[in-house]
Every structure is written in C-alpha cells, then in structure tokens.
C-alpha cells in the first residue's frame with residue numbers, strides 16, 4: 001500500500017446556485033458552499049486524515065473551499081500548490097449562460113452531450129478529453145509522485161477537472177464517464193497501491 005489521495009470538489013458557487021455555466025469564470029462560494037466546504041473538513045477530521053500537502057486550481061471557489069476545509073482540520077497554512085492545470089473545464093461560449101436557457105435553445109440532448117460526453121467540446125471550449133489532457137499529465141508528474149512516497153494529499157478542484165482525474169484513476173471508458181457526477185463538498189478518498197493503481201475508494205458523504 002502506498003499513500004492517500006483525497007479529491008474535493010468546491011462547495012456550491014454563486015453560479016451553481018444561479019444555474020449558470022461557469023468554467024473558467026470566477027464566482028465565489030454561496031453560504032451553502034461555505035458550509036459544504038467546512039463540512040468536508042469536519043468529516044475528514046473525524047475520519048482521522050492529516051495532510052502533507054494540498055493542490056488547488058487558480059480559481060477562487062476551489063481555493064476558498066480548501067482554506068475552509070483546512071481550517072476545520074486544524075491545518076490552516078498547509079503548504080499548497082496552485083496550478084491552472086486543475087482549473088474547471090473551459091466552457092467556452094457557454095460560460096455565463098443559464099443551463100435551462102441553453103437546453104431551450106439547443107435541446108436537452110445536445111446540452112447533455114456538451115456537459116457529460118468525453119470528447120465533444122462545447123462551442124469554443126474544452127471537451128472532457130481536452131481537460132484530461134492537462135489534468136492527467138499534471139497529476140502524473142506532480143501529484144502522484146508525492147502519493148507514491150506515502151504522503152496524504154488533498155486536491156481541491158472542480159466537477160469536470162475531477163471527473164477527468166477520476167476517469168483516469170479508475171480506468172473508466174468514454175462511455176462510463178458520462179454517468180459520473182462529482183458532488184460539491186464531498187471528499188473522495190483513494191488509497192493507492194505502490195504501482196499507482198487504486199487499492200480502495202471511500203466517499204465521505206454528509
């Protein structure tokens with residue numbers, strides 16, 4: 001057995017609440033999002049986790065979620081590496097549009113394909129495959145070596161940057177990833193084997 005990797009999607013953002021495509025836009029957390037982030041930290045603490053290092057994106061909602069969770073863990077000030085590679089999928093021309101308005105304009109099926117398919121990008125944006133092409137190398141070169149050293153690592157990021165990571169970690173196909181949803185503020189814990197495969201997965205739901 002090797003180290004532990006914990007993935008945490010940010011708490012509810014203002015644009016999640018307003019049902020807007022967000023991508024690389026930078027809204028803050030809502031009050032509910034703040035509570036979700038704190039709750040994630042409390043559950044990690046109750047389960048006995050202590051982190052050696054954290055990673056997050058260049059976007060405020062993930063950074064703030066990390067700060068709030070670390071506060072609950074009593075680990076404020078933990079060494080944290082921010083990188084744009086962990087940013088949310090770029091939603092391109094959809095960014096800022098209401099998701100229900102988009103369904104009315106382009107149809108339910110097309111919008112679902114843009115949101116959940118593996119390799120169909122939204123107009124002017126990234127497919128999940130494109131997102132994975134930056135998330136996965138960053139994981140392999142920068143995050144995974146620390147986990148394989150036996151460390152406990154926290155990654156606070158986004159619904160689709162984490163879907164890309166989960167897809168690769170669990171060896172999911174382009175069809176399987178369509179049904180994968182990452183909840184806000186719910187830590188996903190992976191214990192890795194020394195050969196980097198997943199030994200055990202635990203979801204710390206509320």
Ligand SMILES: O=C(O)[C@H](O)COP(=O)(O)O
Nearest residue numbers: 020021022023088115159
């Ligand atoms: O960028 C966004 O709009 C959300 O964070 C995730 O959106 P999705 O649920 O459409 O993947």
